[in-house]
Amino acid sequence: MERINFQVIEKKWQDKFAKKTLNNKSGPKFYCLEMFPYPSGKIHMGHVRNYTIGDVIARYKFLNGYNVLHPMGWDAFGLPAENASKQNNLHPKVWTEKNIGTMKNQLKMLGLSIDWDLEVSTCDKEYYKHQQEIFIDFYKAGLVSKKETYVNWDPVEKTVLANEQVINGKGWRSNADVERKKMSQWFFNITKFSDELLSHLDSLEGWPEKVKLMQKNWIGKSLGCEIRFEVKGEKENINIFTTRPDTIFGATFIALSVDHPLSKKFNNIKSFSTFKSECNKTGTTEEALANAEKVGFDSKLFAKHPFIKNKLIPIYFANFVLMDYGSGAIFGCPAHDQRDFDFAKKYNLEIIRVVSNKKDNEKLLEAYTGDGILINSEFLNNLTVEKAKKLIIDEIEKKKIGKKKIQYRLKDWGISRQRYWGCPIPMIYLEDGSVVPVDKSELPVELPDKINLNTNGNPLDSHPTWKNTLQKSTGMKAVRETDTLDTFVDSSWYYLRFCSPKHKSSPFDEKKINYWMPVDQYIGGVEHAILHLLYSRFFTKGLKKCNSNLKFNEPFKNLFTQGMVCHETYKDKKGNWLYPEQIQKVNDKKAFKINDKSEVIIGAPESMSKSKKNTVDPETMINKYGADSVRLFILSDSPPEKDIQWSDVGVASSNKFLQRIWDLNNSVLKRKEVNTDQILESKFVNKINNYIKRIDESVKNFRLNVSVALFYEVFRFFKENLQSKISNKVLSENMVKIMKLMIPFTPHLSYECLEMFKCKNVDKWPKIDLSSISEEIKLAIQVNGKTRDILLMEKDLDIKKINKLVIERSKAAKYLKDKNITKTIFVKNKIVNYII
RNA sequence: GCCCUCGUGGUGAAAUUGGUAGACACAAAGGACUUAAAAUCCUUGCCCUUUUGGGAGUGCCAGUUCGAGUCUGGCCGAGGGCACCA
Numbered sequence: 001m002e003r004i005n006f007q008v009i010e011k012k013w014q015d016k017f018a019k020k021t022l023n024n025k026s027g028p029k030f031y032c033l034e035m036f037p038y039p040s041g042k043i044h045m046g047h048v049r050n051y052t053i054g055d056v057i058a059r060y061k062f063l064n065g066y067n068v069l070h071p072m073g074w075d076a077f078g079l080p081a082e083n084a085s086k087q088n089n090l091h092p093k094v095w096t097e098k099n100i101g102t103m104k105n106q107l108k109m110l111g112l113s114i115d116w117d118l119e120v121s122t123c124d125k126e127y128y129k130h131q132q133e134i135f136i137d138f139y140k141a142g143l144v145s146k147k148e149t150y151v152n153w154d155p156v157e158k159t160v161l162a163n164e165q166v167i168n169g170k171g172w173r174s175n176a177d178v179e180r181k182k183m184s185q186w187f188f189n190i191t192k193f194s195d196e197l198l199s200h201l202d203s204l205e206g207w208p209e210k211v212k213l214m215q216k217n218w219i220g221k222s223l224g225c226e227i228r229f230e231v232k233g234e235k236e237n238i239n240i241f242t243t244r245p246d247t248i249f250g251a252t253f254i255a256l257s258v259d260h261p262l263s264k265k266f267n268n269i270k271s272f273s274t275f276k277s278e279c280n281k282t283g284t285t286e287e288a289l290a291n292a293e294k295v296g297f298d299s300k301l302f303a304k305h306p307f308i309k310n311k312l313i314p315i316y317f318a319n320f321v322l323m324d325y326g327s328g329a330i331f332g333c334p335a336h337d338q339r340d341f342d343f344a345k346k347y348n349l350e351i352i353r354v355v356s357n358k359k360d361n362e363k364l365l366e367a368y369t370g371d372g373i374l375i376n377s378e379f380l381n382n383l384t385v386e387k388a389k390k391l392i393i394d395e396i397e398k399k400k401i402g403k404k405k406i407q408y409r410l411k412d413w414g415i416s417r418q419r420y421w422g423c424p425i426p427m428i429y430l431e432d433g434s435v436v437p438v439d440k441s442e443l444p445v446e447l448p449d450k451i452n453l454n455t456n457g458n459p460l461d462s463h464p465t466w467k468n469t470l471q472k473s474t475g476m477k478a479v480r481e482t483d484t485l486d487t488f489v490d491s492s493w494y495y496l497r498f499c500s501p502k503h504k505s506s507p508f509d510e511k512k513i514n515y516w517m518p519v520d521q522y523i524g525g526v527e528h529a530i531l532h533l534l535y536s537r538f539f540t541k542g543l544k545k546c547n548s549n550l551k552f553n554e555p556f557k558n559l560f561t562q563g564m565v566c567h568e569t570y571k572d573k574k575g576n577w578l579y580p581e582q583i584q585k586v587n588d589k590k591a592f593k594i595n596d597k598s599e600v601i602i603g604a605p606e607s608m609s610k611s612k613k614n615t616v617d618p619e620t621m622i623n624k625y626g627a628d629s630v631r632l633f634i635l636s637d638s639p640p641e642k643d644i645q646w647s648d649v650g651v652a653s654s655n656k657f658l659q660r661i662w663d664l665n666n667s668v669l670k671r672k673e674v675n676t677d678q679i680l681e682s683k684f685v686n687k688i689n690n691y692i693k694r695i696d697e698s699v700k701n702f703r704l705n706v707s708v709a710l711f712y713e714v715f716r717f718f719k720e721n722l723q724s725k726i727s728n729k730v731l732s733e734n735m736v737k738i739m740k741l742m743i744p745f746t747p748h749l750s751y752e753c754l755e756m757f758k759c760k761n762v763d764k765w766p767k768i769d770l771s772s773i774s775e776e777i778k779l780a781i782q783v784n785g786k787t788r789d790i791l792l793m794e795k796d797l798d799i800k801k802i803n804k805l806v807i808e809r810s811k812a813a814k815y816l817k818d819k820n821i822t823k824t825i826f827v828k829n830k831i832v833n834y835i836i
Numbered sequence: 837g838c839c840c841u842c843g844u845g846g847u848g849a850a851a852u853u854g855g856u857a858g859a860c861a862c863a864a865a866g867g868a869c870u871u872a873a874a875a876u877c878c879u880u881g882c883c884c885u886u887u888u889g890g891g892a893g894u895g896c897c898a899g900u901u902c903g904a905g906u907c908u909g910g911c912c913g914a915g916g917g918c919a920c921c922a
Contacts (some may be wrong), residue, residue, distance in 0.1 A: 635846090712861075
């Protein structure tokens with residue numbers, strides 16, 4: 001048989017795909033979007049999986065008559081470009097554009113149905129110009145503010161670090177101890193939409209429950225109340241937020257953040273400022289916080305208990321109280337909060353039980369946080385926790401010392417970055433001290449081409465002239481904001497730009513986005529479950545606030561999160577990681593190093609990463625096996641939402657399968673006509689249609705690994721019938737149907753085969769046509785619930801006929817002989833169960 | 837610590853509403869073809885039995901049911917999210 005020449009075939013069809021879109025003007029719209037990539041250099045297997053899954057959906061919808069939008073672009077701003085630039089002495093722009101060129105070619109090699117006319121790159125000034133417009137609109141709508149906040153500060157590099165760049169409390173590059181530093185930063189006031197971001201999750205029926213739950217936890221709504229405590233001998237009060245107002249009678253101390261307004265009185269006291277700086281030295285990472293001991297500073301001040309006359313409770317400053325949650329103050333109830341308990345033990349504070357756990361006489365060894373009946377709590381006694389909460393809030397409101405309150409964990413989104421390769425924040429600081437947006441007619445605020453990146457801190461700030469400007473309307477001297485926007489801003493609205501990527505006058509054409517939006521299917525990694533998806537949802541809500549003509553509330557109607565691509569790991573005897581191409585496998589457990597034949601230790605499969613050297617280059621694989629084989633393999637074996645293990649043997653076997661399909665197509669074309677048997681033909685057609693139905697359902701439900709398994713089955717079945725008494729016409733017609741089913745998976749081969757069959761209406765999903773002849777079914781025969789035989793029979797037989805068949809033909813008969821059948825359970829076309 | 841998800845052969849995994857467990861594939865062993873190899877194809881897969889056949893079996897223990905991978909309760913294990921969050 002002729003070998004399939006995939007290089008030639010794939011090139012031929014890719015040229016055709018380049019000139020074709022998935023537009024079906026008359027059909028309903030379908031916006032299929034995959035998360036766009038960061039142009040880091042080359043595509044990796046994760047991209048291959050993401051974009052192949054997306055391509056299957058886009059092509060499937062197109063074949064089913066939808067008007068499909070399937071764009072692609074580049075998340076092109078970001079720090080790696082600056083780092084690469086310092087290393088290679090290449091301008092970030094040049095480096096980025098080079099990578100885009102490479103990766104675009106690689107994506108084309110995969111045979112994706114991308115409409116490249118819609119391509120968008122976030123570092124393009126035509127893109128970030130509109131982003132600056134949105135920023136100004138948001139600013140005018142009160143969704144932007146500048147405020148002081150704590151950041152991860154690297155004292156050596158003199159820059160802010162993202163949380164991911166802080167490893168064990170140290171800067172990832174400088175290895176210096178990261179400090180918490182207060183800095184003035186620009187923020188998007190995402191918390192203004194806390195409630196909507198939470199409640200609208202319920203409308204996202206097409207999102208994985210897992211992702212919705214993660215967002216819900218992240219937003220972190222908690223119900224409670226605020227209570228005002230008077231401080232003895234001071235004018236200032238302390239406001240405290242609590243979710244456990246029922247435990248107020250167990251309150252034995254108050255703890256404040258070192259940044260609480262009351263701390264001003266202590267700033268001149270040396271021991272306090274030492275304490276405060278110690279607190280700030282603690283990093284903001286989880287590890288640092290978990291390891292940090294709970295320590296306090298006794299203020300020697302006392303607060304008046306709001307419900308117990310003449311009772312005074314001590315006030316401490318404590319390192320575990322955060323200024324940016326609630327009001328930076330808590331009341332401690334040691335008996336019912338573990339952290340308070342630890343603190344009280346350390347400083348010998350009073351512990352009063354107020355919720356009974358039926359072991360009230362035993363010594364308290366840890367805080368009791370469960371439910372129970374209130375004790376030692378005056379008018380709350382004998383109430384449940386829930387009822388006590390209600391009553392105490394009523395009392396607090398009656399006494400006017402506080403009120404019911406909803407608190408969110410969600411914080412505003414800090415968007416300032418002290419970096420060059422990002423979108424400049426379009427704000428200017430005027431001579432007279434005011435801070436105003438750049439006039440819209442002056443946009444874009446462009447990045448300067450010439451830049452020295454080897455500066456301490458922000459390169460734009462060190463630029464000799466860039467930041468000096470004038471306000472257009474007044475001619476007043478001004479200084480530009482030199483921070484750039486977090487790159488998550490770039491990706492928060494790109495899906496809108498794709499609807500009208502060349503629109504000049506505004507970020508998007510209203511008509512276009514109201515037609516295409518929301519995205520019908522969004523596909524990407526679960527690692528974006530919170531940040532990117534939450535930010536995008538915020539942007540949609542923000543834009544809607546600025547422009548009431550927008551007709552959608554949420555950007556992504558259906559979300560699919562695909563799993564990662566994993567690969568075995570290899571190490572030599574010294575423990576150094578090895579690339580797959582450096583080793584030779586003997587069998588599953590044994591391998592050796594190619595250059596010196598030394599032993600190699602095979603490790604567990606882990607997600608592909610450069611540091612573990614367990615990566616496989618997609619382009620190499622495409623060149624070796626062809627894009628269709630790579631696509632087919634990445635969809636086989638594992639369900640798309642789960643991790644998949646890459647294996648070269650696996651892709652090779654996909655390749656062999658495609659070769660068999662190719663051979664089979666050729667065999668059908670060259671087949672000599674035979675005498676036909678009508679019944680056999682009908683059965684054949686029926687079975688093929690049954691497969692079409694199952695494949696259609698599996699694609700619809702994202703069970704693409706099952707689709708692939710069904711392809712194996714249907715081709716095996718087809719091959720078995722190649723010599724049967726079935727006409728060439730019927731065989732050809734059905735082969736065409738199967739090849740159409742495969743278009744979304746292996747577009748090159750499918751279109752090539754369809755062309756060989758001179759198929760018209762290529763881009764039409766086959767109709768399911770279950771012919772009238774009844775199919776044979778398998779019926780399970782059970783006795784007392786145990787399957788004793790399986791009988792092949794006509795469909796839809798009644799129980800009487802089946803009883804007869806069982807006695808005559810089945811192996812179950814011997815179990816029923818001379819037995820009294822007390823009950824018969826019969827499920828049509830499935831099972832019959834005799835109870836004896 | 838809190839919340840969520842998942843446990844099926846040597847491996848990745850299938851299994852509409854509870855109704856044939858292990859489809860499909862990888863790996864392995866044996867065999868066919870071949871002078872040989874590659875490629876291709878076939879068979880096998882836990883326990884007992886020479887075979888026919890029978891038994892056990894979806895992490896463990898119980899329960900509901902004619903019937904449980906699927907439903908309920910408890911336990912064990914793995915993965916993920918959140919966390920000085922008041």
